[in-house]
Every structure is written in C-alpha cells, then in structure tokens.
Amino acid sequence: MYSTDFLPSLLRQISVSGRLNSILYDFDRNTGNFFMTKNFSQIRIFRIQIVSQLAYCIFMLAHLLVSDLPKAKTLQGFVFCCIYFIGLGARWNYDMDVNIVQIINSSMEFEKKLVEGKPPRIVNKVTKLMKLFLDVAFLSSTAVTLAIPALIWLDPCSPPFLLSIMKDCASITWSIRSLGMQHLVILLEFWMTSHIILGGTFEIVYILFAGIVSMLNYFAVLRRYFSKYNMYPSTN
Helix, strand or coil, X not given: CHHHHHHHHHHHHHHHHHHCCCCCEEEECCCCEEEECCCHXXXXXXXXXXXXXXXXXXXXXXXXXXXCCCHHHHHHHHHHHHHHHXXXXXXXXXXXXXXXXXXXXXXXXXXXXXXXCCCCCCCCHHHHHHHHHHHHHHHHHHHHHHHHHHHHHHCCCCCCCHHHHCCCHHHCCCCHHHCCHHHHHHHHHHHHHHHHHHHHHHHHHHHHHHHHHHHHHHHHHHHHHHHHCCCCCCCC
C-alpha cells in the first residue's frame, strides 16, 4: 500500500528536493495529504529553473549535432542528453497542474477505505522489491548528481557538458589560485543536474513505478474480498 510502504521514502525524497526547490509539493501531516505550494516566489523560481534547463538541454543537444566529435564521445553525450531530457520532461509543470499530487492523495484516500476494518495484510515480494528499488533510486539519483560534476572535474572535455565546447578544454585547471569561468560553469552544471535528476525522479519513481505497484496491491485486496463473498472467482 502507498501510505504504509512507500510514503516514508517519498517524504525523504520531498525533504531533499524541497530544500533545493526542485519540486513544488509538500506534505501536510495534519490532513495526511500532499499539496502544491502557493508561494509566488517559489513558483517563479521553479518556472525559471525549468525554462533555463530546457534551454540548457537544447544547447547541449545542438552541441552534439554540430560538433565534429568521435562516435564514442557523441554516443556518450547522447546518453546524458537522454537522461536530462527525460528528467526535465518528468518535472515539467509550468502551468502548475495539481493532478500529480492528486493522484497520490486519491490513492491514499482510496486505500484508507479499502483496508478499513480488514485484518493487516502480508507484504508481498513485489512490494518489498519496490521498497528496495525506491531506496536504490534515491541513492542512485544522489550519486549521479555528485558524479557528473566529478566527471567534469576529471575530464572537462566530456561531452555534452558546457566546458567541452571550449577548444582548449584539455588545458583547464582547477587550482584555487586560478579561479575563473570554469569554476562557475561546474557549479552551474551541478545546479542543473541536481534539479533535473532529483526533481524528475519524484514523478517517474513515485508516481509511475510506485503507483503501478500500489494499484496491483489494491486489485489483490479487492480480489480477496470478492472471492470471500463468491462475487469473483479466485484464480489461485
């Protein structure tokens, strides 16, 4: 079930992403529902983020298409571009559509009515695997957010990132004594990556994947209920 199995992981994700302003959702512990912020400043910052990230992704893709890079480097760049476009597409919500959080709220409300007065259920293997997947996804998204700036630091010429556009990218140094544009660029890359990856993970993992498993659990409960009253033949 969503509220008993997946909600703790979701709250952890919101806690981290909310501090970065990567998502506009929060959880009201009094009502037990998620809500979208109405703070105009947060909404404006979020919109600036996604628009600037769209321009950033398009610029990276254009760089790959027009640059004369080796095939291996081009393929490497396209992999990162795909990750960024998928993450940005998942978190894109310029019109402030509340349907995303309403899906979770409706699921948890339906769940309360479904299990009310019924004995505690046994957590199945699929749910256990999904809980493990949520932990892995959280750690992986955090690791990717840190790994990409590290990759740029080790190899500034790695496509499709911004420093790879410079012809003298191989000569870039990171000495504190030579503070320059490269330090600002790597901070920009970290900012873009953290918002796209952590923000996009919320919709993909907790709405799509966890939502599907929750629906399967609901169907299993209904099947047992109907079988008990001979309303629906059990297939077991």
